[in-house]
Amino acid sequence: MDPALKAARMEIASEVGADVGNFTPPDEKRFTGVEIMLVVGGALLYGFLKGLAKKVGEKVGEKVGEKVGEKIGEPLSTYVGDKIDELAGKDKATQDRLLEEAQNEAKKKIQTAGLTSAQVKETAQTVETQMVITLSAKAPKEISVRIARKVTSAGVGVL
Amino acid sequence: MSDHAVSQAFAALQRLLVVVDPDYGESGWQVAHSFLLLPPDKQSANHWYRGRGSGFIHVDENLNGQYVKELPADVDPASVIDLPPAQYPTVLATMKSLLPKFEDGRRPEFESRLNELTKASSPTHAQEHTRNFQFLAQAALMASQKTLLTYLRKQADFHYQTGMIQGSVTGTEAAAALLIQKLAEAIARASPAADTVFQRLVSTPVISMEQLSAYMVRDCIQNGFSQQAYEVLRAVLSEGNGLVEGAREGLHPVGHPETMLDLYYFGLLGAAPYLRAAMVGYEVAARNPALSDAERKTYATRGNAAEEKLVRVSDAMMFAVKDLDGSQSRVKRAEIQKALATGNEDKAQGLAMEAVDLKLFYPKPFKQVLLEPDAKA
Numbered sequence: 001m002d003p004a005l006k007a008a009r010m011e012i013a014s015e016v017g018a019d020v021g022n023f024t025p026p027d028e029k030r031f032t033g034v035e036i037m038l039v040v041g042g043a044l045l046y047g048f049l050k051g052l053a054k055k056v057g058e059k060v061g062e063k064v065g066e067k068v069g070e071k072i073g074e075p076l077s078t079y080v081g082d083k084i085d086e087l088a089g090k091d092k093a094t095q096d097r098l099l100e101e102a103q104n105e106a107k108k109k110i111q112t113a114g115l116t117s118a119q120v121k122e123t124a125q126t127v128e129t130q131m132v133i134t135l136s137a138k139a140p141k142e143i144s145v146r147i148a149r150k151v152t153s154a155g156v157g158v159l
Numbered sequence: 160m161s162d163h164a165v166s167q168a169f170a171a172l173q174r175l176l177v178v179v180d181p182d183y184g185e186s187g188w189q190v191a192h193s194f195l196l197l198p199p200d201k202q203s204a205n206h207w208y209r210g211r212g213s214g215f216i217h218v219d220e221n222l223n224g225q226y227v228k229e230l231p232a233d234v235d236p237a238s239v240i241d242l243p244p245a246q247y248p249t250v251l252a253t254m255k256s257l258l259p260k261f262e263d264g265r266r267p268e269f270e271s272r273l274n275e276l277t278k279a280s281s282p283t284h285a286q287e288h289t290r291n292f293q294f295l296a297q298a299a300l301m302a303s304q305k306t307l308l309t310y311l312r313k314q315a316d317f318h319y320q321t322g323m324i325q326g327s328v329t330g331t332e333a334a335a336a337l338l339i340q341k342l343a344e345a346i347a348r349a350s351p352a353a354d355t356v357f358q359r360l361v362s363t364p365v366i367s368m369e370q371l372s373a374y375m376v377r378d379c380i381q382n383g384f385s386q387q388a389y390e391v392l393r394a395v396l397s398e399g400n401g402l403v404e405g406a407r408e409g410l411h412p413v414g415h416p417e418t419m420l421d422l423y424y425f426g427l428l429g430a431a432p433y434l435r436a437a438m439v440g441y442e443v444a445a446r447n448p449a450l451s452d453a454e455r456k457t458y459a460t461r462g463n464a465a466e467e468k469l470v471r472v473s474d475a476m477m478f479a480v481k482d483l484d485g486s487q488s489r490v491k492r493a494e495i496q497k498a499l500a501t502g503n504e505d506k507a508q509g510l511a512m513e514a515v516d517l518k519l520f521y522p523k524p525f526k527q528v529l530l531e532p533d534a535k536a
C-alpha cells in the first residue's frame with residue numbers, strides 16, 4: 001500500500017481518537033483499539049476520495065447516475081456517507097485495495113479534468129462541507145468539523 | 160523523595176479519587192492491582208474477564224477490550240477469569256502514607272485535603288451533601304427565583320473549583336451542580352413557569368446530587384423545557400470535549416516543559432464533570448417518549464460517547480499514578496523504539512497513537528517523544 005495513503009489513514013484515525021464513541025453503536029461499550037481505529041480512519045479517507053472523484057467528475061460533465069451504485073439526485077453528503085459505511089464493513093485486505101483504487105480514481109479524474117492544485121483544494125472544501133453534514137448525523141458539530149478538516153488535509157495530501 | 164515529588168504523587172492520587180468519585184477510583188485501583196496478581200498467561204490477549212460489578216470484558220488478539228452485559232453463547236463460562244482480590248492498601252491509605260514526607264510547613268494543607276477526601280468517601284456523604292444542597296436551595300427559592308439562581312451559580316463554581324481541589328466534593332457531584340445550574344439558568348430565561356421545576360429541585364427526596372440532576376433533566380422535559388434541556392446538554396458536552404482538546408495541546412508556561420504533564424492531567428480533570436453531566440443528561444433525555452427513533456439514537460450515542468471519553472479520562476488518571484516514576488513511559492517508549500528498530504513503523508505508529516490519541520495517556524507533543532529515537536522522555 002502507498003505509504004502516503006497509510007500515513008493519511010493513521011493521521012485521520014489519530015484525529016478521531018477518543019471521539020470514536022460517536023461512531024459506534026450506543027448500546028455497546030467499546031474500548032476500541034488501533035485496528036478498529038484504522039478501519040474508521042480508512043473509511044473516512046475513502047469517503048473523501050470517492051466524494052472528491054465524484055465532484056471532479058461532475059465538473060467535467062460526467063453525468064450522475066451513469067456509474068453503477070450511484071443514485072440520481074443523491075446529495076454528495078449522502079454519497080460520502082454511503083461510501084464511509086461501505087468501506088467500514090470490509091475486511092482489511094479489501095479495504096486496502098479499495099482505498100488504493102479510490103486514490104487512483106481521484107488522481108485520474110483530477111488529471112483528466114486538468115485541475116490546478118488551487119482548484120483541487122476548492123473542490124476538496126466542497127467535499128469537506130458535505131462530510132461535516134454526514135458526520136454531524138452521528139457526532140456533535142464541533143467534532144465533525146474537526147475530523148472533516150483533518151480528513152480533507154490528509155486526503156488532499158495523497159493526491 | 161523530594162517535596163515536589165510527594166506533592167505530585169498526592170495530587171495524582173487525589174485526581175484518581177475525584178475524577179468520578181472515590182468508589183470508582185478505589186475500585187479501579189484495586190482491579191489494577193488484582194490484575195497484576197494473575198499469572199502472566201492470564202494477563203495476555205484473548206481472554207474473558209468478569210467485569211466490575213456486572214458484565215464481562217473481552218480482550219482480543221489486538222488487546223482491544225470490549226465490555227458486554229451478557230456472556231456470548233459460544234463462550235464457556237468456566238473460561239471467564241475472575242480477578243483475585245488484591246486487598247492492596249486503599250488510595251486514601253496510600254495518600255496518608257505520603258503525609259510524613261511533606262515539609263512541615265506544607266503538611267497541614269495536604270492533611271486537610273486528605274480529611275476532606277476521607278469525608279467525601281464515606282457512605283453517608285452523598286446523601287448528606289445533597290440534603291444540605293437542597294436545604295439551602297429551598298431557602299434561596301423562598302426568597303426569590305433570582306436568589307436561587309445566585310445560589311446555584313455559587314454552588315456550581317464551588318463544586319467545580321474549590322470543592323474538587325479541596326477534595327470535599329467528587330467529580331460526579333461537580334457534574335451535577337454544573338448541570339443543575341445551567342438548566343436552571345436556561346429555563347428561568349425561558350419562562351416564569353420554571354417554578355414547578357424549581358420546586359421539585361428543592362423538595363424531591365434523592366440519594367445523590369447525580370440523581371437530583373437526572374431528575375431535573377426529566378422534569379425540564381416533562382414541563383415543556385425540552386428545547387432548553389437539549390441545548391444545555393449540547394453546550395455541556397461541547398465544553399467537555401473542548402476542555403479535553405485544550406488539555407491535549409500540552410501547553411505549558413514558557414521555559415517550564417516539566418509542568419506539561421501535570422497541567423495536562425489537571426486539564427483532563429476539568430473536563431470530567433462536563434463529560435459526566437453530558438453522559439447523565441443524555442441518558443435521561445434519550446428516554447423522552449416524544450422523541451423520534453432517530454433523535455433517541457442520537458441522544459443515546461451522545462451519552463455513550465461522553466461516557467466512553469470519561470472512561471478514557473479516568474483511565475488516564477490511573478495511568479498517571481502508575482507512571483509517577485516514569486517507568487510506564489519508558490516501557491512504552493522502549494516497545495515503540497523496538498518496533499521502529501525492526502522496521503515495523505506501522506506498529507510503532509499504532510502504539511503511539513493508542514497511547515496519545517486513544518487512551519489519552521499523554522498530551523499530543525508526547526507522540527514525538529515516544530517515536531523519536533533520541534528524544535528525552
